Structure formats: structure tokens, C-alpha cells
Amino acid sequence: MNAPAQIERAPLPAVFLGEVERLIPVERRFDDPLSTLAFGTDASFYRLIPKLVVRVESEAEVIALLKLAHAENVPVTFRAAGTSLSGQAISDSVLIVLGDNWNGREIRNGGEQIRLQPGVIGANANAVLAPFQRKIGPDPASINAAKIGGIVANNSSGMCCGTAQNTYKTLAGLRVVLADGTVVDSEDASSVAAFRRSHAALLDQLAELGRETRANSELAAKIRHKYRLKNTTGFSLNALVDYDEPLDILNHLMVGSEGTLG
Known part of the structure; x- marks a missing residue:
């Protein structure tokens, strides 16, 4: 042959x-x-x-x-x-x-939150949280090697956290570079304001898509059912029914998008 x-x-x-x-x-x-x-x-x-x-x-x-x-x-x-x-x-x-310069981390509120750069290994994040008797939600089998960038990009969870403590459910904020090179940090008011001005059309489209999805009761119910189960296939469409603020929708669509959106 x-x-x-x-x-x-x-x-x-x-x-x-x-x-x-x-x-x-x-x-x-x-x-x-x-x-x-x-x-x-x-x-x-x-x-x-x-x-x-x-x-x-x-x-x-x-x-x-x-x-x-x-x-x-x-x-x-x-x-x-x-x-x-x-x-x-x-x-x-x-x-x-x-590279090696993506290991920044900031513990907040006595370990209730931790902000991490994408190069931090999951197990290392847990190590710095251990004195506070805390750990990150996702618990993939590869946590001793997997880095936060990949954990978020894949909506990692693992055997222990199911759908309650996966990346999607435990995300508090996100700093992302979009495909056009624009940076938006959802925890930085000036960054958000600038993004609302520069990408108003994108945010309007996301808001409208969310409204249309939530208004379609059959579709919204199907999405909610699909994501009650452990599911990391495709984009996080549950963001369209879980959130009405377009920047929240954008952030949660990023989770599990495997680098295709930013």
C-alpha cells in the first residue's frame, strides 16, 4: 500500500x-x-x-x-x-x-483567593496555599506538572472536584491577551474601561448572544443539563446562561477554549 x-x-x-x-x-x-x-x-x-x-x-x-x-x-x-x-x-x-518568567503569585484574603501567572505549576500553587489550609479547586492527575495556563485553558478538574470546584466555577478574574493583541484585565478598572471603549461591538454581540440563549428556554435548559455533568468538550457555552455581564461571559468562554480565543 x-x-x-x-x-x-x-x-x-x-x-x-x-x-x-x-x-x-x-x-x-x-x-x-x-x-x-x-x-x-x-x-x-x-x-x-x-x-x-x-x-x-x-x-x-x-x-x-x-x-x-x-x-x-x-x-x-x-x-x-x-x-x-x-x-x-x-x-x-x-x-x-x-519561558521561566511566568511564576508570579499573590495570596489574597488569608488564602481565600490566589492570583497566579500561567507558568505556575498547580502543585506549587497548592504548596503556597497549604499554610492557610487551602488549595486551588482544579485537581488534575497531572497537577505536579500542569501549569495554570493549561489548567485554565482546558477547564481542568480531576477526579476529586467534579463540576463544583473546576476551573470554570472557581475563576475570580482573568487577564487575557486576545488574538488581536489587546489586553483586558477584569480586575483592573482602567483596563476594563479601555476595553469597553475599544471592543464595544464585541461586548454588545456577547450580551446579545447571551440574551438570545437565555430567552430560548429549550436551548438554555439543554445547556444547563449538559454542564451539570462533567464536560470539557467544546467551548464553555454555559457562560451564556450563567452570566449576563458580557465581560463575565468572555472570561468564562476563555476557560476551556484551549487557546483558541486568547
């Missing part, structure tokens, strides 16, 4: 590559065959060989890369720890990998 034909993707645009070279130091860019092969797998059994791997160390770099990718129509995929079992941390285009 003939081997299946390999689909060849077009090379990355020269403009994109030139700007990436300007933005990211050479020691954090990988396009050699050995490196791209190594980054072509995660914890799943899938394989996609990226054309370029970029290790990012700041939010400014993420913003610049997303603006560039958006302008040049280049697909990008984000990777935290790569513990996914479903293949969402691999790419045959550009793979953006978290």
Missing part, C-alpha cells in the same frame, strides 16, 4: 519571520529539525512538527507576537507544560512556549 500523502503547509511569511527575529533573541527561537521534532509531541499520542518554536518571557512579547500573527494570518498555538492528552499543545505552524 502507498503511504498516505503528507500535507505540506506553506512556509511562514518572510515578513513574519523577520519581525520575530527582531522581537525574540536567537537563543529563544528554534527551527532546527531536532528542536522542532522534540516540540512536535505533548503528553498525547499525536504529532505535529512546528515550523518555528518561540519561548516567550514577557506579556509584551506575547502581545507583539499575536499582533504580528494576526496581521500576517499565521496560526499560533500556546504551550504551558504540554501535559495535554488531547494534542492541543502541538502545532504544525508556530508554537509559543512559556
Whole structure:
């Protein structure tokens, strides 16, 4: 039998590559065959060989890369720890990998809340909460390796927390970079105000979508039933029936979106 034909993707645009070279130091860019092969797998059994791997160390770099990718129509995929079992941390285009400078954490109200950057490993978050007899809600089997960025992106839960203490249910706020490079921090009043001005149309559309969904009693009941069960398939459509504030809808749609929305 003939081997299946390999689909060849077009090379990355020269403009994109030139700007990436300007933005990211050479020691954090990988396009050699050995490196791209190594980054072509995660914890799943899938394989996609990226054309370029970029290790990012700041939010400014993420913003610049997303603006560039958006302008040049280049697909990008984000990777935290790569513990996914479903293949969402691999790419045959550009793979953006978290570096070592994403470990910020802030304990609030005696451990009632904790704000974490996406590179914090779940078990490390629990370690700093342990003196307060607290822990984060999600409890994935990979918690000793999985990072918060991936835990949120996958709406991780684990065997213990079910649907009551998963990422979706325990999210208090979110700072996100959208595909166009815009940053919105739901806990920063000035950031929210600026976002309401710059993305009013998006927020209006989300509000209207939520109203239409909640007004359709049959559809709303189906969504509520679907998400009473343990479910991380597809987008978190329950955000449309659980919230009427469009920024809350946006934040909770991000949970489980596997990097496709921001």
C-alpha cells in the first residue's frame, strides 16, 4: 500500500519571520529539525512538527507576537507544560512556549483567593496555599506538572472536584491577551474601561448572544443539563446562561477554549 500523502503547509511569511527575529533573541527561537521534532509531541499520542518554536518571557512579547500573527494570518498555538492528552499543545505552524518568567503569585484574603501567572505549576500553587489550609479547586492527575495556563485553558478538574470546584466555577478574574493583541484585565478598572471603549461591538454581540440563549428556554435548559455533568468538550457555552455581564461571559468562554480565543 502507498503511504498516505503528507500535507505540506506553506512556509511562514518572510515578513513574519523577520519581525520575530527582531522581537525574540536567537537563543529563544528554534527551527532546527531536532528542536522542532522534540516540540512536535505533548503528553498525547499525536504529532505535529512546528515550523518555528518561540519561548516567550514577557506579556509584551506575547502581545507583539499575536499582533504580528494576526496581521500576517499565521496560526499560533500556546504551550504551558504540554501535559495535554488531547494534542492541543502541538502545532504544525508556530508554537509559543512559556519561558521561566511566568511564576508570579499573590495570596489574597488569608488564602481565600490566589492570583497566579500561567507558568505556575498547580502543585506549587497548592504548596503556597497549604499554610492557610487551602488549595486551588482544579485537581488534575497531572497537577505536579500542569501549569495554570493549561489548567485554565482546558477547564481542568480531576477526579476529586467534579463540576463544583473546576476551573470554570472557581475563576475570580482573568487577564487575557486576545488574538488581536489587546489586553483586558477584569480586575483592573482602567483596563476594563479601555476595553469597553475599544471592543464595544464585541461586548454588545456577547450580551446579545447571551440574551438570545437565555430567552430560548429549550436551548438554555439543554445547556444547563449538559454542564451539570462533567464536560470539557467544546467551548464553555454555559457562560451564556450563567452570566449576563458580557465581560463575565468572555472570561468564562476563555476557560476551556484551549487557546483558541486568547
